[in-house]
Amino acid sequence: MSFTPESLLAKLLQYPTPTGYLVAFSGGMDSHVLLDALASIQSSLAAPIRAIHTDHGLQSQSADWTIHCRSICSAYGLPLTDCQLRLQPVTGESLEALAREARYAAIVAEMKSGELLLTAHHQDDQAETLLLQLLRGAGLSGLASMPTWNEFAQGYHARPLLNYSHKELEEYANQKGLCWIEDGSNQDTTFDRNYLRHEVMPLLRSRWPAMPKTLSRSARHCADADQLLDDFLTQQLKQILNPEDGTLGISALRALPAHHVGPLLRTWIKRSQFNMPDTVTLSRIANEVLLADEDRNPLVCWSGAEVRRYRDRLYLMSPLEYFDASQALIWKGERILNLPEGLGTLRIGQQDSEMSPISLHTGQYRVRFRQGGEWCRPVGRGIKKRVKHLLQEHRVLPWMRERIPLLEIDGEIAAVIGICHCEPLTRFFSDPQLVINWDCPLIWHQ
Secondary structure, X not given: OOOOHHHHHHHHOOOOOOOEEEEEOOOOHHHHHHHHHHHHOHHHOOOOEEEEEEEOOOOOOHHHXXXXXXXXXXXXXXXXXXXXXXXXXXXXXXXXXXXXXXXHHHHHHHOOOOEEEEOOOOHHHHHHHHHHHHHOOOOHHXXXXXXXXXXXXXXXXXXOOOOOOHHHHHHHHHHHOOOOOOOHHHHOOOOHHHHHHHHHHHHHHHHOOOHHHHHHHHHHHHHHHHXXXXXXXXXXXXXXXXXXXOOEEHHHHHOOOHHHHHHHHHHHHHHOOOOOOOHHHHHHHHHHHOOOOOOOOOEEEEOOEEEEEEOOEEEEEOOOOOOOOOOXXXXXOOOEEEOOOOOOEEEEEOOOOOOOOOOXXXXXXXXXXXXXXXXXXEOOOOOOEEHHHHHHHOOEOXXXXXXXXXXXXXXXXXXXXXXXXXXHHHHHOOOOOOEEEEEOOOOOEO
């Protein structure tokens, strides 16, 4: 199958119409072929074309490559955005991964709403990706490799050359007399992908000439199976998910076949847009958290996320940072009081009342946090209660109990915010319509 601009146009017309086409243009052969073909069909497209080039700053001649890309785009009459990156590798970190993440971050920052990002990944790239994922022990999602089209940033990302081999693109480039950049780092076999490309793939191709095509087909089969599994798991997840707070029912989860648990946890984490944990961490969630006694509150953490348990619910959340419960705020009658550490705001007053400050009786008013040992007299109960027991009664999450704001007047607790008003509040405020609302962005109770 030969690559032609017409075949590219047919592929692009299969996608939703974007607000524009953004070509990731490195100056190498693959992206030059894509840009050339796209430029030749731009009159048939309903949206404008532009290109973006990222200079990673890793090669001494990278500035010359940027100049080359500007020249090519100028010849096509296409605008080019060039991004200068300055990578700072950490010892032991994959330079390949760092460069890729930085490149896509730069592209995301430049993308406009509804744009379609086009990258020049081809059939051989897909075969390499599948092999790399196999060597990493990936599951179906990883083995699906690179999708032809997916939602991305404010728009979409398409790889319209995945059905074409490197050789087919090279034939097009030579026929058109294209001049492209040869990046010497692509020959460095200390990088995993380069090692596969130069040492492993030729050996496999010598025995199985159609290997890139057949491996790419396997990736498509994996993608189809992964989508089918995702559809099934999404429906199953709805049966055990609390839509109000996004938690999972532990009893319902444990009642399912054991081999459903891991995939369901992955789907839950993916849908919640947190980083995916590795297999060991996922196993810890299944064994240490799900199987813990109901009165235990186990915790499993990984990069950017943590899972906690309270009673029969499983909570997925951003990591809680250290909280200084000794801090306090002086309240001078403001109707809106901003709480520290991302705990939101207190809104104090009558419903639909004016925003002028509340007139306070003489006394010291402050908002502080629980440190342990506090007592209070909830209105209407006639007895003293430990604040600890009140929080337990109201199913306040254990990890949020030290973050519950307490309104204190002259050293006495006048309100456990979100839970109850206490007797000192009625002595200082005769208005029964006084309300204290806590707008907290965090889930703090069941």
